[in-house]
Structure formats: C-alpha cells, structure tokens
Amino acid sequence: MSNAKPIDLRSDTVTRPSPEMRRAMAEAEVGDDIFGDDPTVNRLQEEVARLLGKEAAIYLPSGSMANQTAIRSQTQPGDEIIVHGESHIYHYEGGAPAGLSGCSLRLLSGQRGLFDAAAVRAAVRPTDSHFPQSALIIVENTHNRGGGSLWSIEAIAEIRKVADEFALKMHLDGARLMNACVATGHSPPQYTRYFDTVSMCFSKGLGAPVGSAVAGSAQAIRRIHRYRKMFGGGMRQAGIIAAGALYAIEHNIERLAQDHANAKRLATALAAMPGVSIDLDAVETNIVFFDLSETQGEAKALCDTLHERGVWVLPVGPQRVRAVTHLDVSSDDIDRAIAVLRTVLA
Ligand SMILES: *Cc1c(COP(=O)(O)O)cnc(C)c1O
Numbered sequence: 001m002s003n004a005k006p007i008d009l010r011s012d013t014v015t016r017p018s019p020e021m022r023r024a025m026a027e028a029e030v031g032d033d034i035f036g037d038d039p040t041v042n043r044l045q046e047e048v049a050r051l052l053g054k055e056a057a058i059y060l061p062s063g064s065m066a067n068q069t070a071i072r073s074q075t076q077p078g079d080e081i082i083v084h085g086e087s088h089i090y091h092y093e094g095g096a097p098a099g100l101s102g103c104s105l106r107l108l109s110g111q112r113g114l115f116d117a118a119a120v121r122a123a124v125r126p127t128d129s130h131f132p133q134s135a136l137i138i139v140e141n142t143h144n145r146g147g148g149s150l151w152s153i154e155a156i157a158e159i160r161k162v163a164d165e166f167a168l169k170m171h172l173d174g175a176r177l178m179n180a181c182v183a184t185g186h187s188p189p190q191y192t193r194y195f196d197t198v199s200m201c202f203s204k205g206l207g208a209p210v211g212s213a214v215a216g217s218a219q220a221i222r223r224i225h226r227y228r229k230m231f232g233g234g235m236r237q238a239g240i241i242a243a244g245a246l247y248a249i250e251h252n253i254e255r256l257a258q259d260h261a262n263a264k265r266l267a268t269a270l271a272a273m274p275g276v277s278i279d280l281d282a283v284e285t286n287i288v289f290f291d292l293s294e295t296q297g298e299a300k301a302l303c304d305t306l307h308e309r310g311v312w313v314l315p316v317g318p319q320r321v322r323a324v325t326h327l328d329v330s331s332d333d334i335d336r337a338i339a340v341l342r343t344v345l346a
Helices: 019-026 039-052 063-073 096-101 117-123 153-165 177-184 188-192 218-230 239-251 256-271 299-308 331-345
Strands: 056-060 079-084 104-108 133-140 169-174 197-201 212-216 287-292 320-324
Touching: 019 239, 039 056, 039 188, 039 197, 039 212, 039 239, 056 063, 056 218, 063 096, 063 133, 063 169, 063 197, 063 212, 063 218, 096 104, 104 117, 117 153, 133 153, 153 169, 153 188, 169 177, 169 188, 177 188, 177 197, 177 256, 212 218, 256 287, 256 320, 256 331, 299 320, 299 331
Parallel strands: 079 104, 079 133, 133 169, 169 197
Antiparallel strands: 056 212, 197 212, 287 320
C-alpha cells in the first residue's frame, strides 16, 4: 500500500471543497429559501440563469432531482420520453421517470450516447389513442456512458426542428455541460437555446459539495419549483451549500480544460500499454474508457490491484475500466497514475 494520497479517478463526483470554497460557504449570508429569502441561493439562481442564457433558474439538491422535476413539469402520466438507451436518466436515476412521472421511455441507440433528428422522427408516436403520447426529448451533453462525448450544435438544431414540428419539449441533461463548453469553445447559450429546460451539476467537475440547477423560462421554473417541494427538495438555509456552487461557477469552469488535457495524456499513455485498447479520438473531455485483453485478466481484478497501489479506477464491464479526471487530480498525480499503470500492466 502506497503512503501517498490515493489518486481517485473513479468519478468527478469525488471532489472535495477547497479551503477557499469552504470559506465562502462558512461566510455565506443565508435565509429561509422556502420563503425565497436566502440571498445566496437567489444570487446563485440569477447567476445560473445568466450563465445558461435563460430567464430563470432554480437550485436543487441533486442532478437526479433536477432532471426529474424537469420531466415531471413537462409531461403527463402515460406520456413517452425520447432518450438515448445509455442515458443517465435511464440507467442511474432509480427508474424515476416511471416512478415519479408515470412516463415510459422510448430508447434510442447511437454511437457514444449521440443520436440524430432522423432517429427522433422515427421514434415520435402517431397521434392515436393506442400509443403513448410523445412529449419530451432528452439530450445528455457531455454524455457520461458515451465516454464524456460531445454533441454538435448542428445535430441539436436538427432535433429541435423535429421537436417543433410535433410540439415536443426538449430537456438538456447538462450535468457536464460546462465540460462541453470548455472543450468546444461554444458558449453555454449556443447549446441551451434549443432547449426548454437545462440542468447542470455543481458537484461534478466544478467541485462543489452539493447541488444542481435547472434553467428555463420563468414559467417553466415556477412549475419546477412546485415539484421540487413535492419531491422533498425544498431547503431552508441552503445558502451554505449554494455558496459552494457560486464559488464553483466563478472559479472552476475555465480550469476544466486541465482535466481534459489530463484525460488525454492518461489515454495516450494507456494506448501504448500492452493488452489495452482505447479509442483516443473518443476521449474528448474528462472521461476515459479502456478495454483489457483477456491476457490482462478481468477489469475488477486490475482495479483491485491498482487500488492497493493508490490508483482508484472503476470496472464498468467485465473487461472495461473507467477513469475520470477532475480538480482534485493534478498533472503530477496523472504522471504517478501512469507509472503505476505501466508497472501493473507490464
Ligand atoms: C451525475 C449525473 C447526473 C446527476 O446525478 P446526481 O448524483 O443525482 O447528482 C445527471 N446526469 C448525468 C449525465 C450525470 O453524470
């Protein structure tokens, strides 16, 4: 067991608030946010609305609640949601579209979590009482299980045309939207203008301890406000945690480029190691997937060995491993991780 601090590449959710962020949180002005009285929450919501180019925004305890209140507020029980079969909303939110909104999901396929307007058009249900009613299209950018993949503006614009043709709403699961913006150079509104509602996470690569937001029209956000309370997400002196989110959007967006560079460097080194296969072009942001040949044994065993040596990564399939870079992993840490990987895989 190495004595050095473990290099935790399991997820960008593992980041911890920095001393400066903690200070901002400790000093936050607070009030009762259920009464709309918390000045820090109010400031965060204004900043997020501005950042995302929308009329209003609302702070929520988690990304799942952000997505699920956006779904609940834009659907009726019995409606169908068009979404990728590898999406977070389908795999990792506890079946909430069915459980909380009474909606079924029409799952699309497509490389790396992406799909096109033709696939959406083919999935829209005819207006006929036999069928569920198509109501909402969801896009995830960057796409988590797709390997941090990036959407093009053009693909989204084409999907919006289909949405308008059939009067469907569009929600963006933008848990890592800031990674997409930093990687492409697009401003957030260049993406968000095509969507009725947009969620983003503060507790992933942005490094805040808690929270997400949804942005949209004032009317859309008023409706979500109601469902946030119904789902148990109304908070009182939430300014304490909102201050961490404010600090994150003020200080930790541009630096995501370092995480992307670190991911690329890790991926490039892995590509040269024996029994590892990796698609370097697919490493576009901060998520690295790689596959092990049978000769290297199974992913779980490799991850256990690496863990003992202070490098923490996740097995995500029998032969597949995921590593995610973030603000608590420095460039030196990546060098150390590469050295350990080289030794273990030699
Ligand atoms: C992490 C994540 C979420 C939200 O997850 P919570 O753990 O509920 O905050 C939503 N969408 C994507 C794509 C994510 O990666």
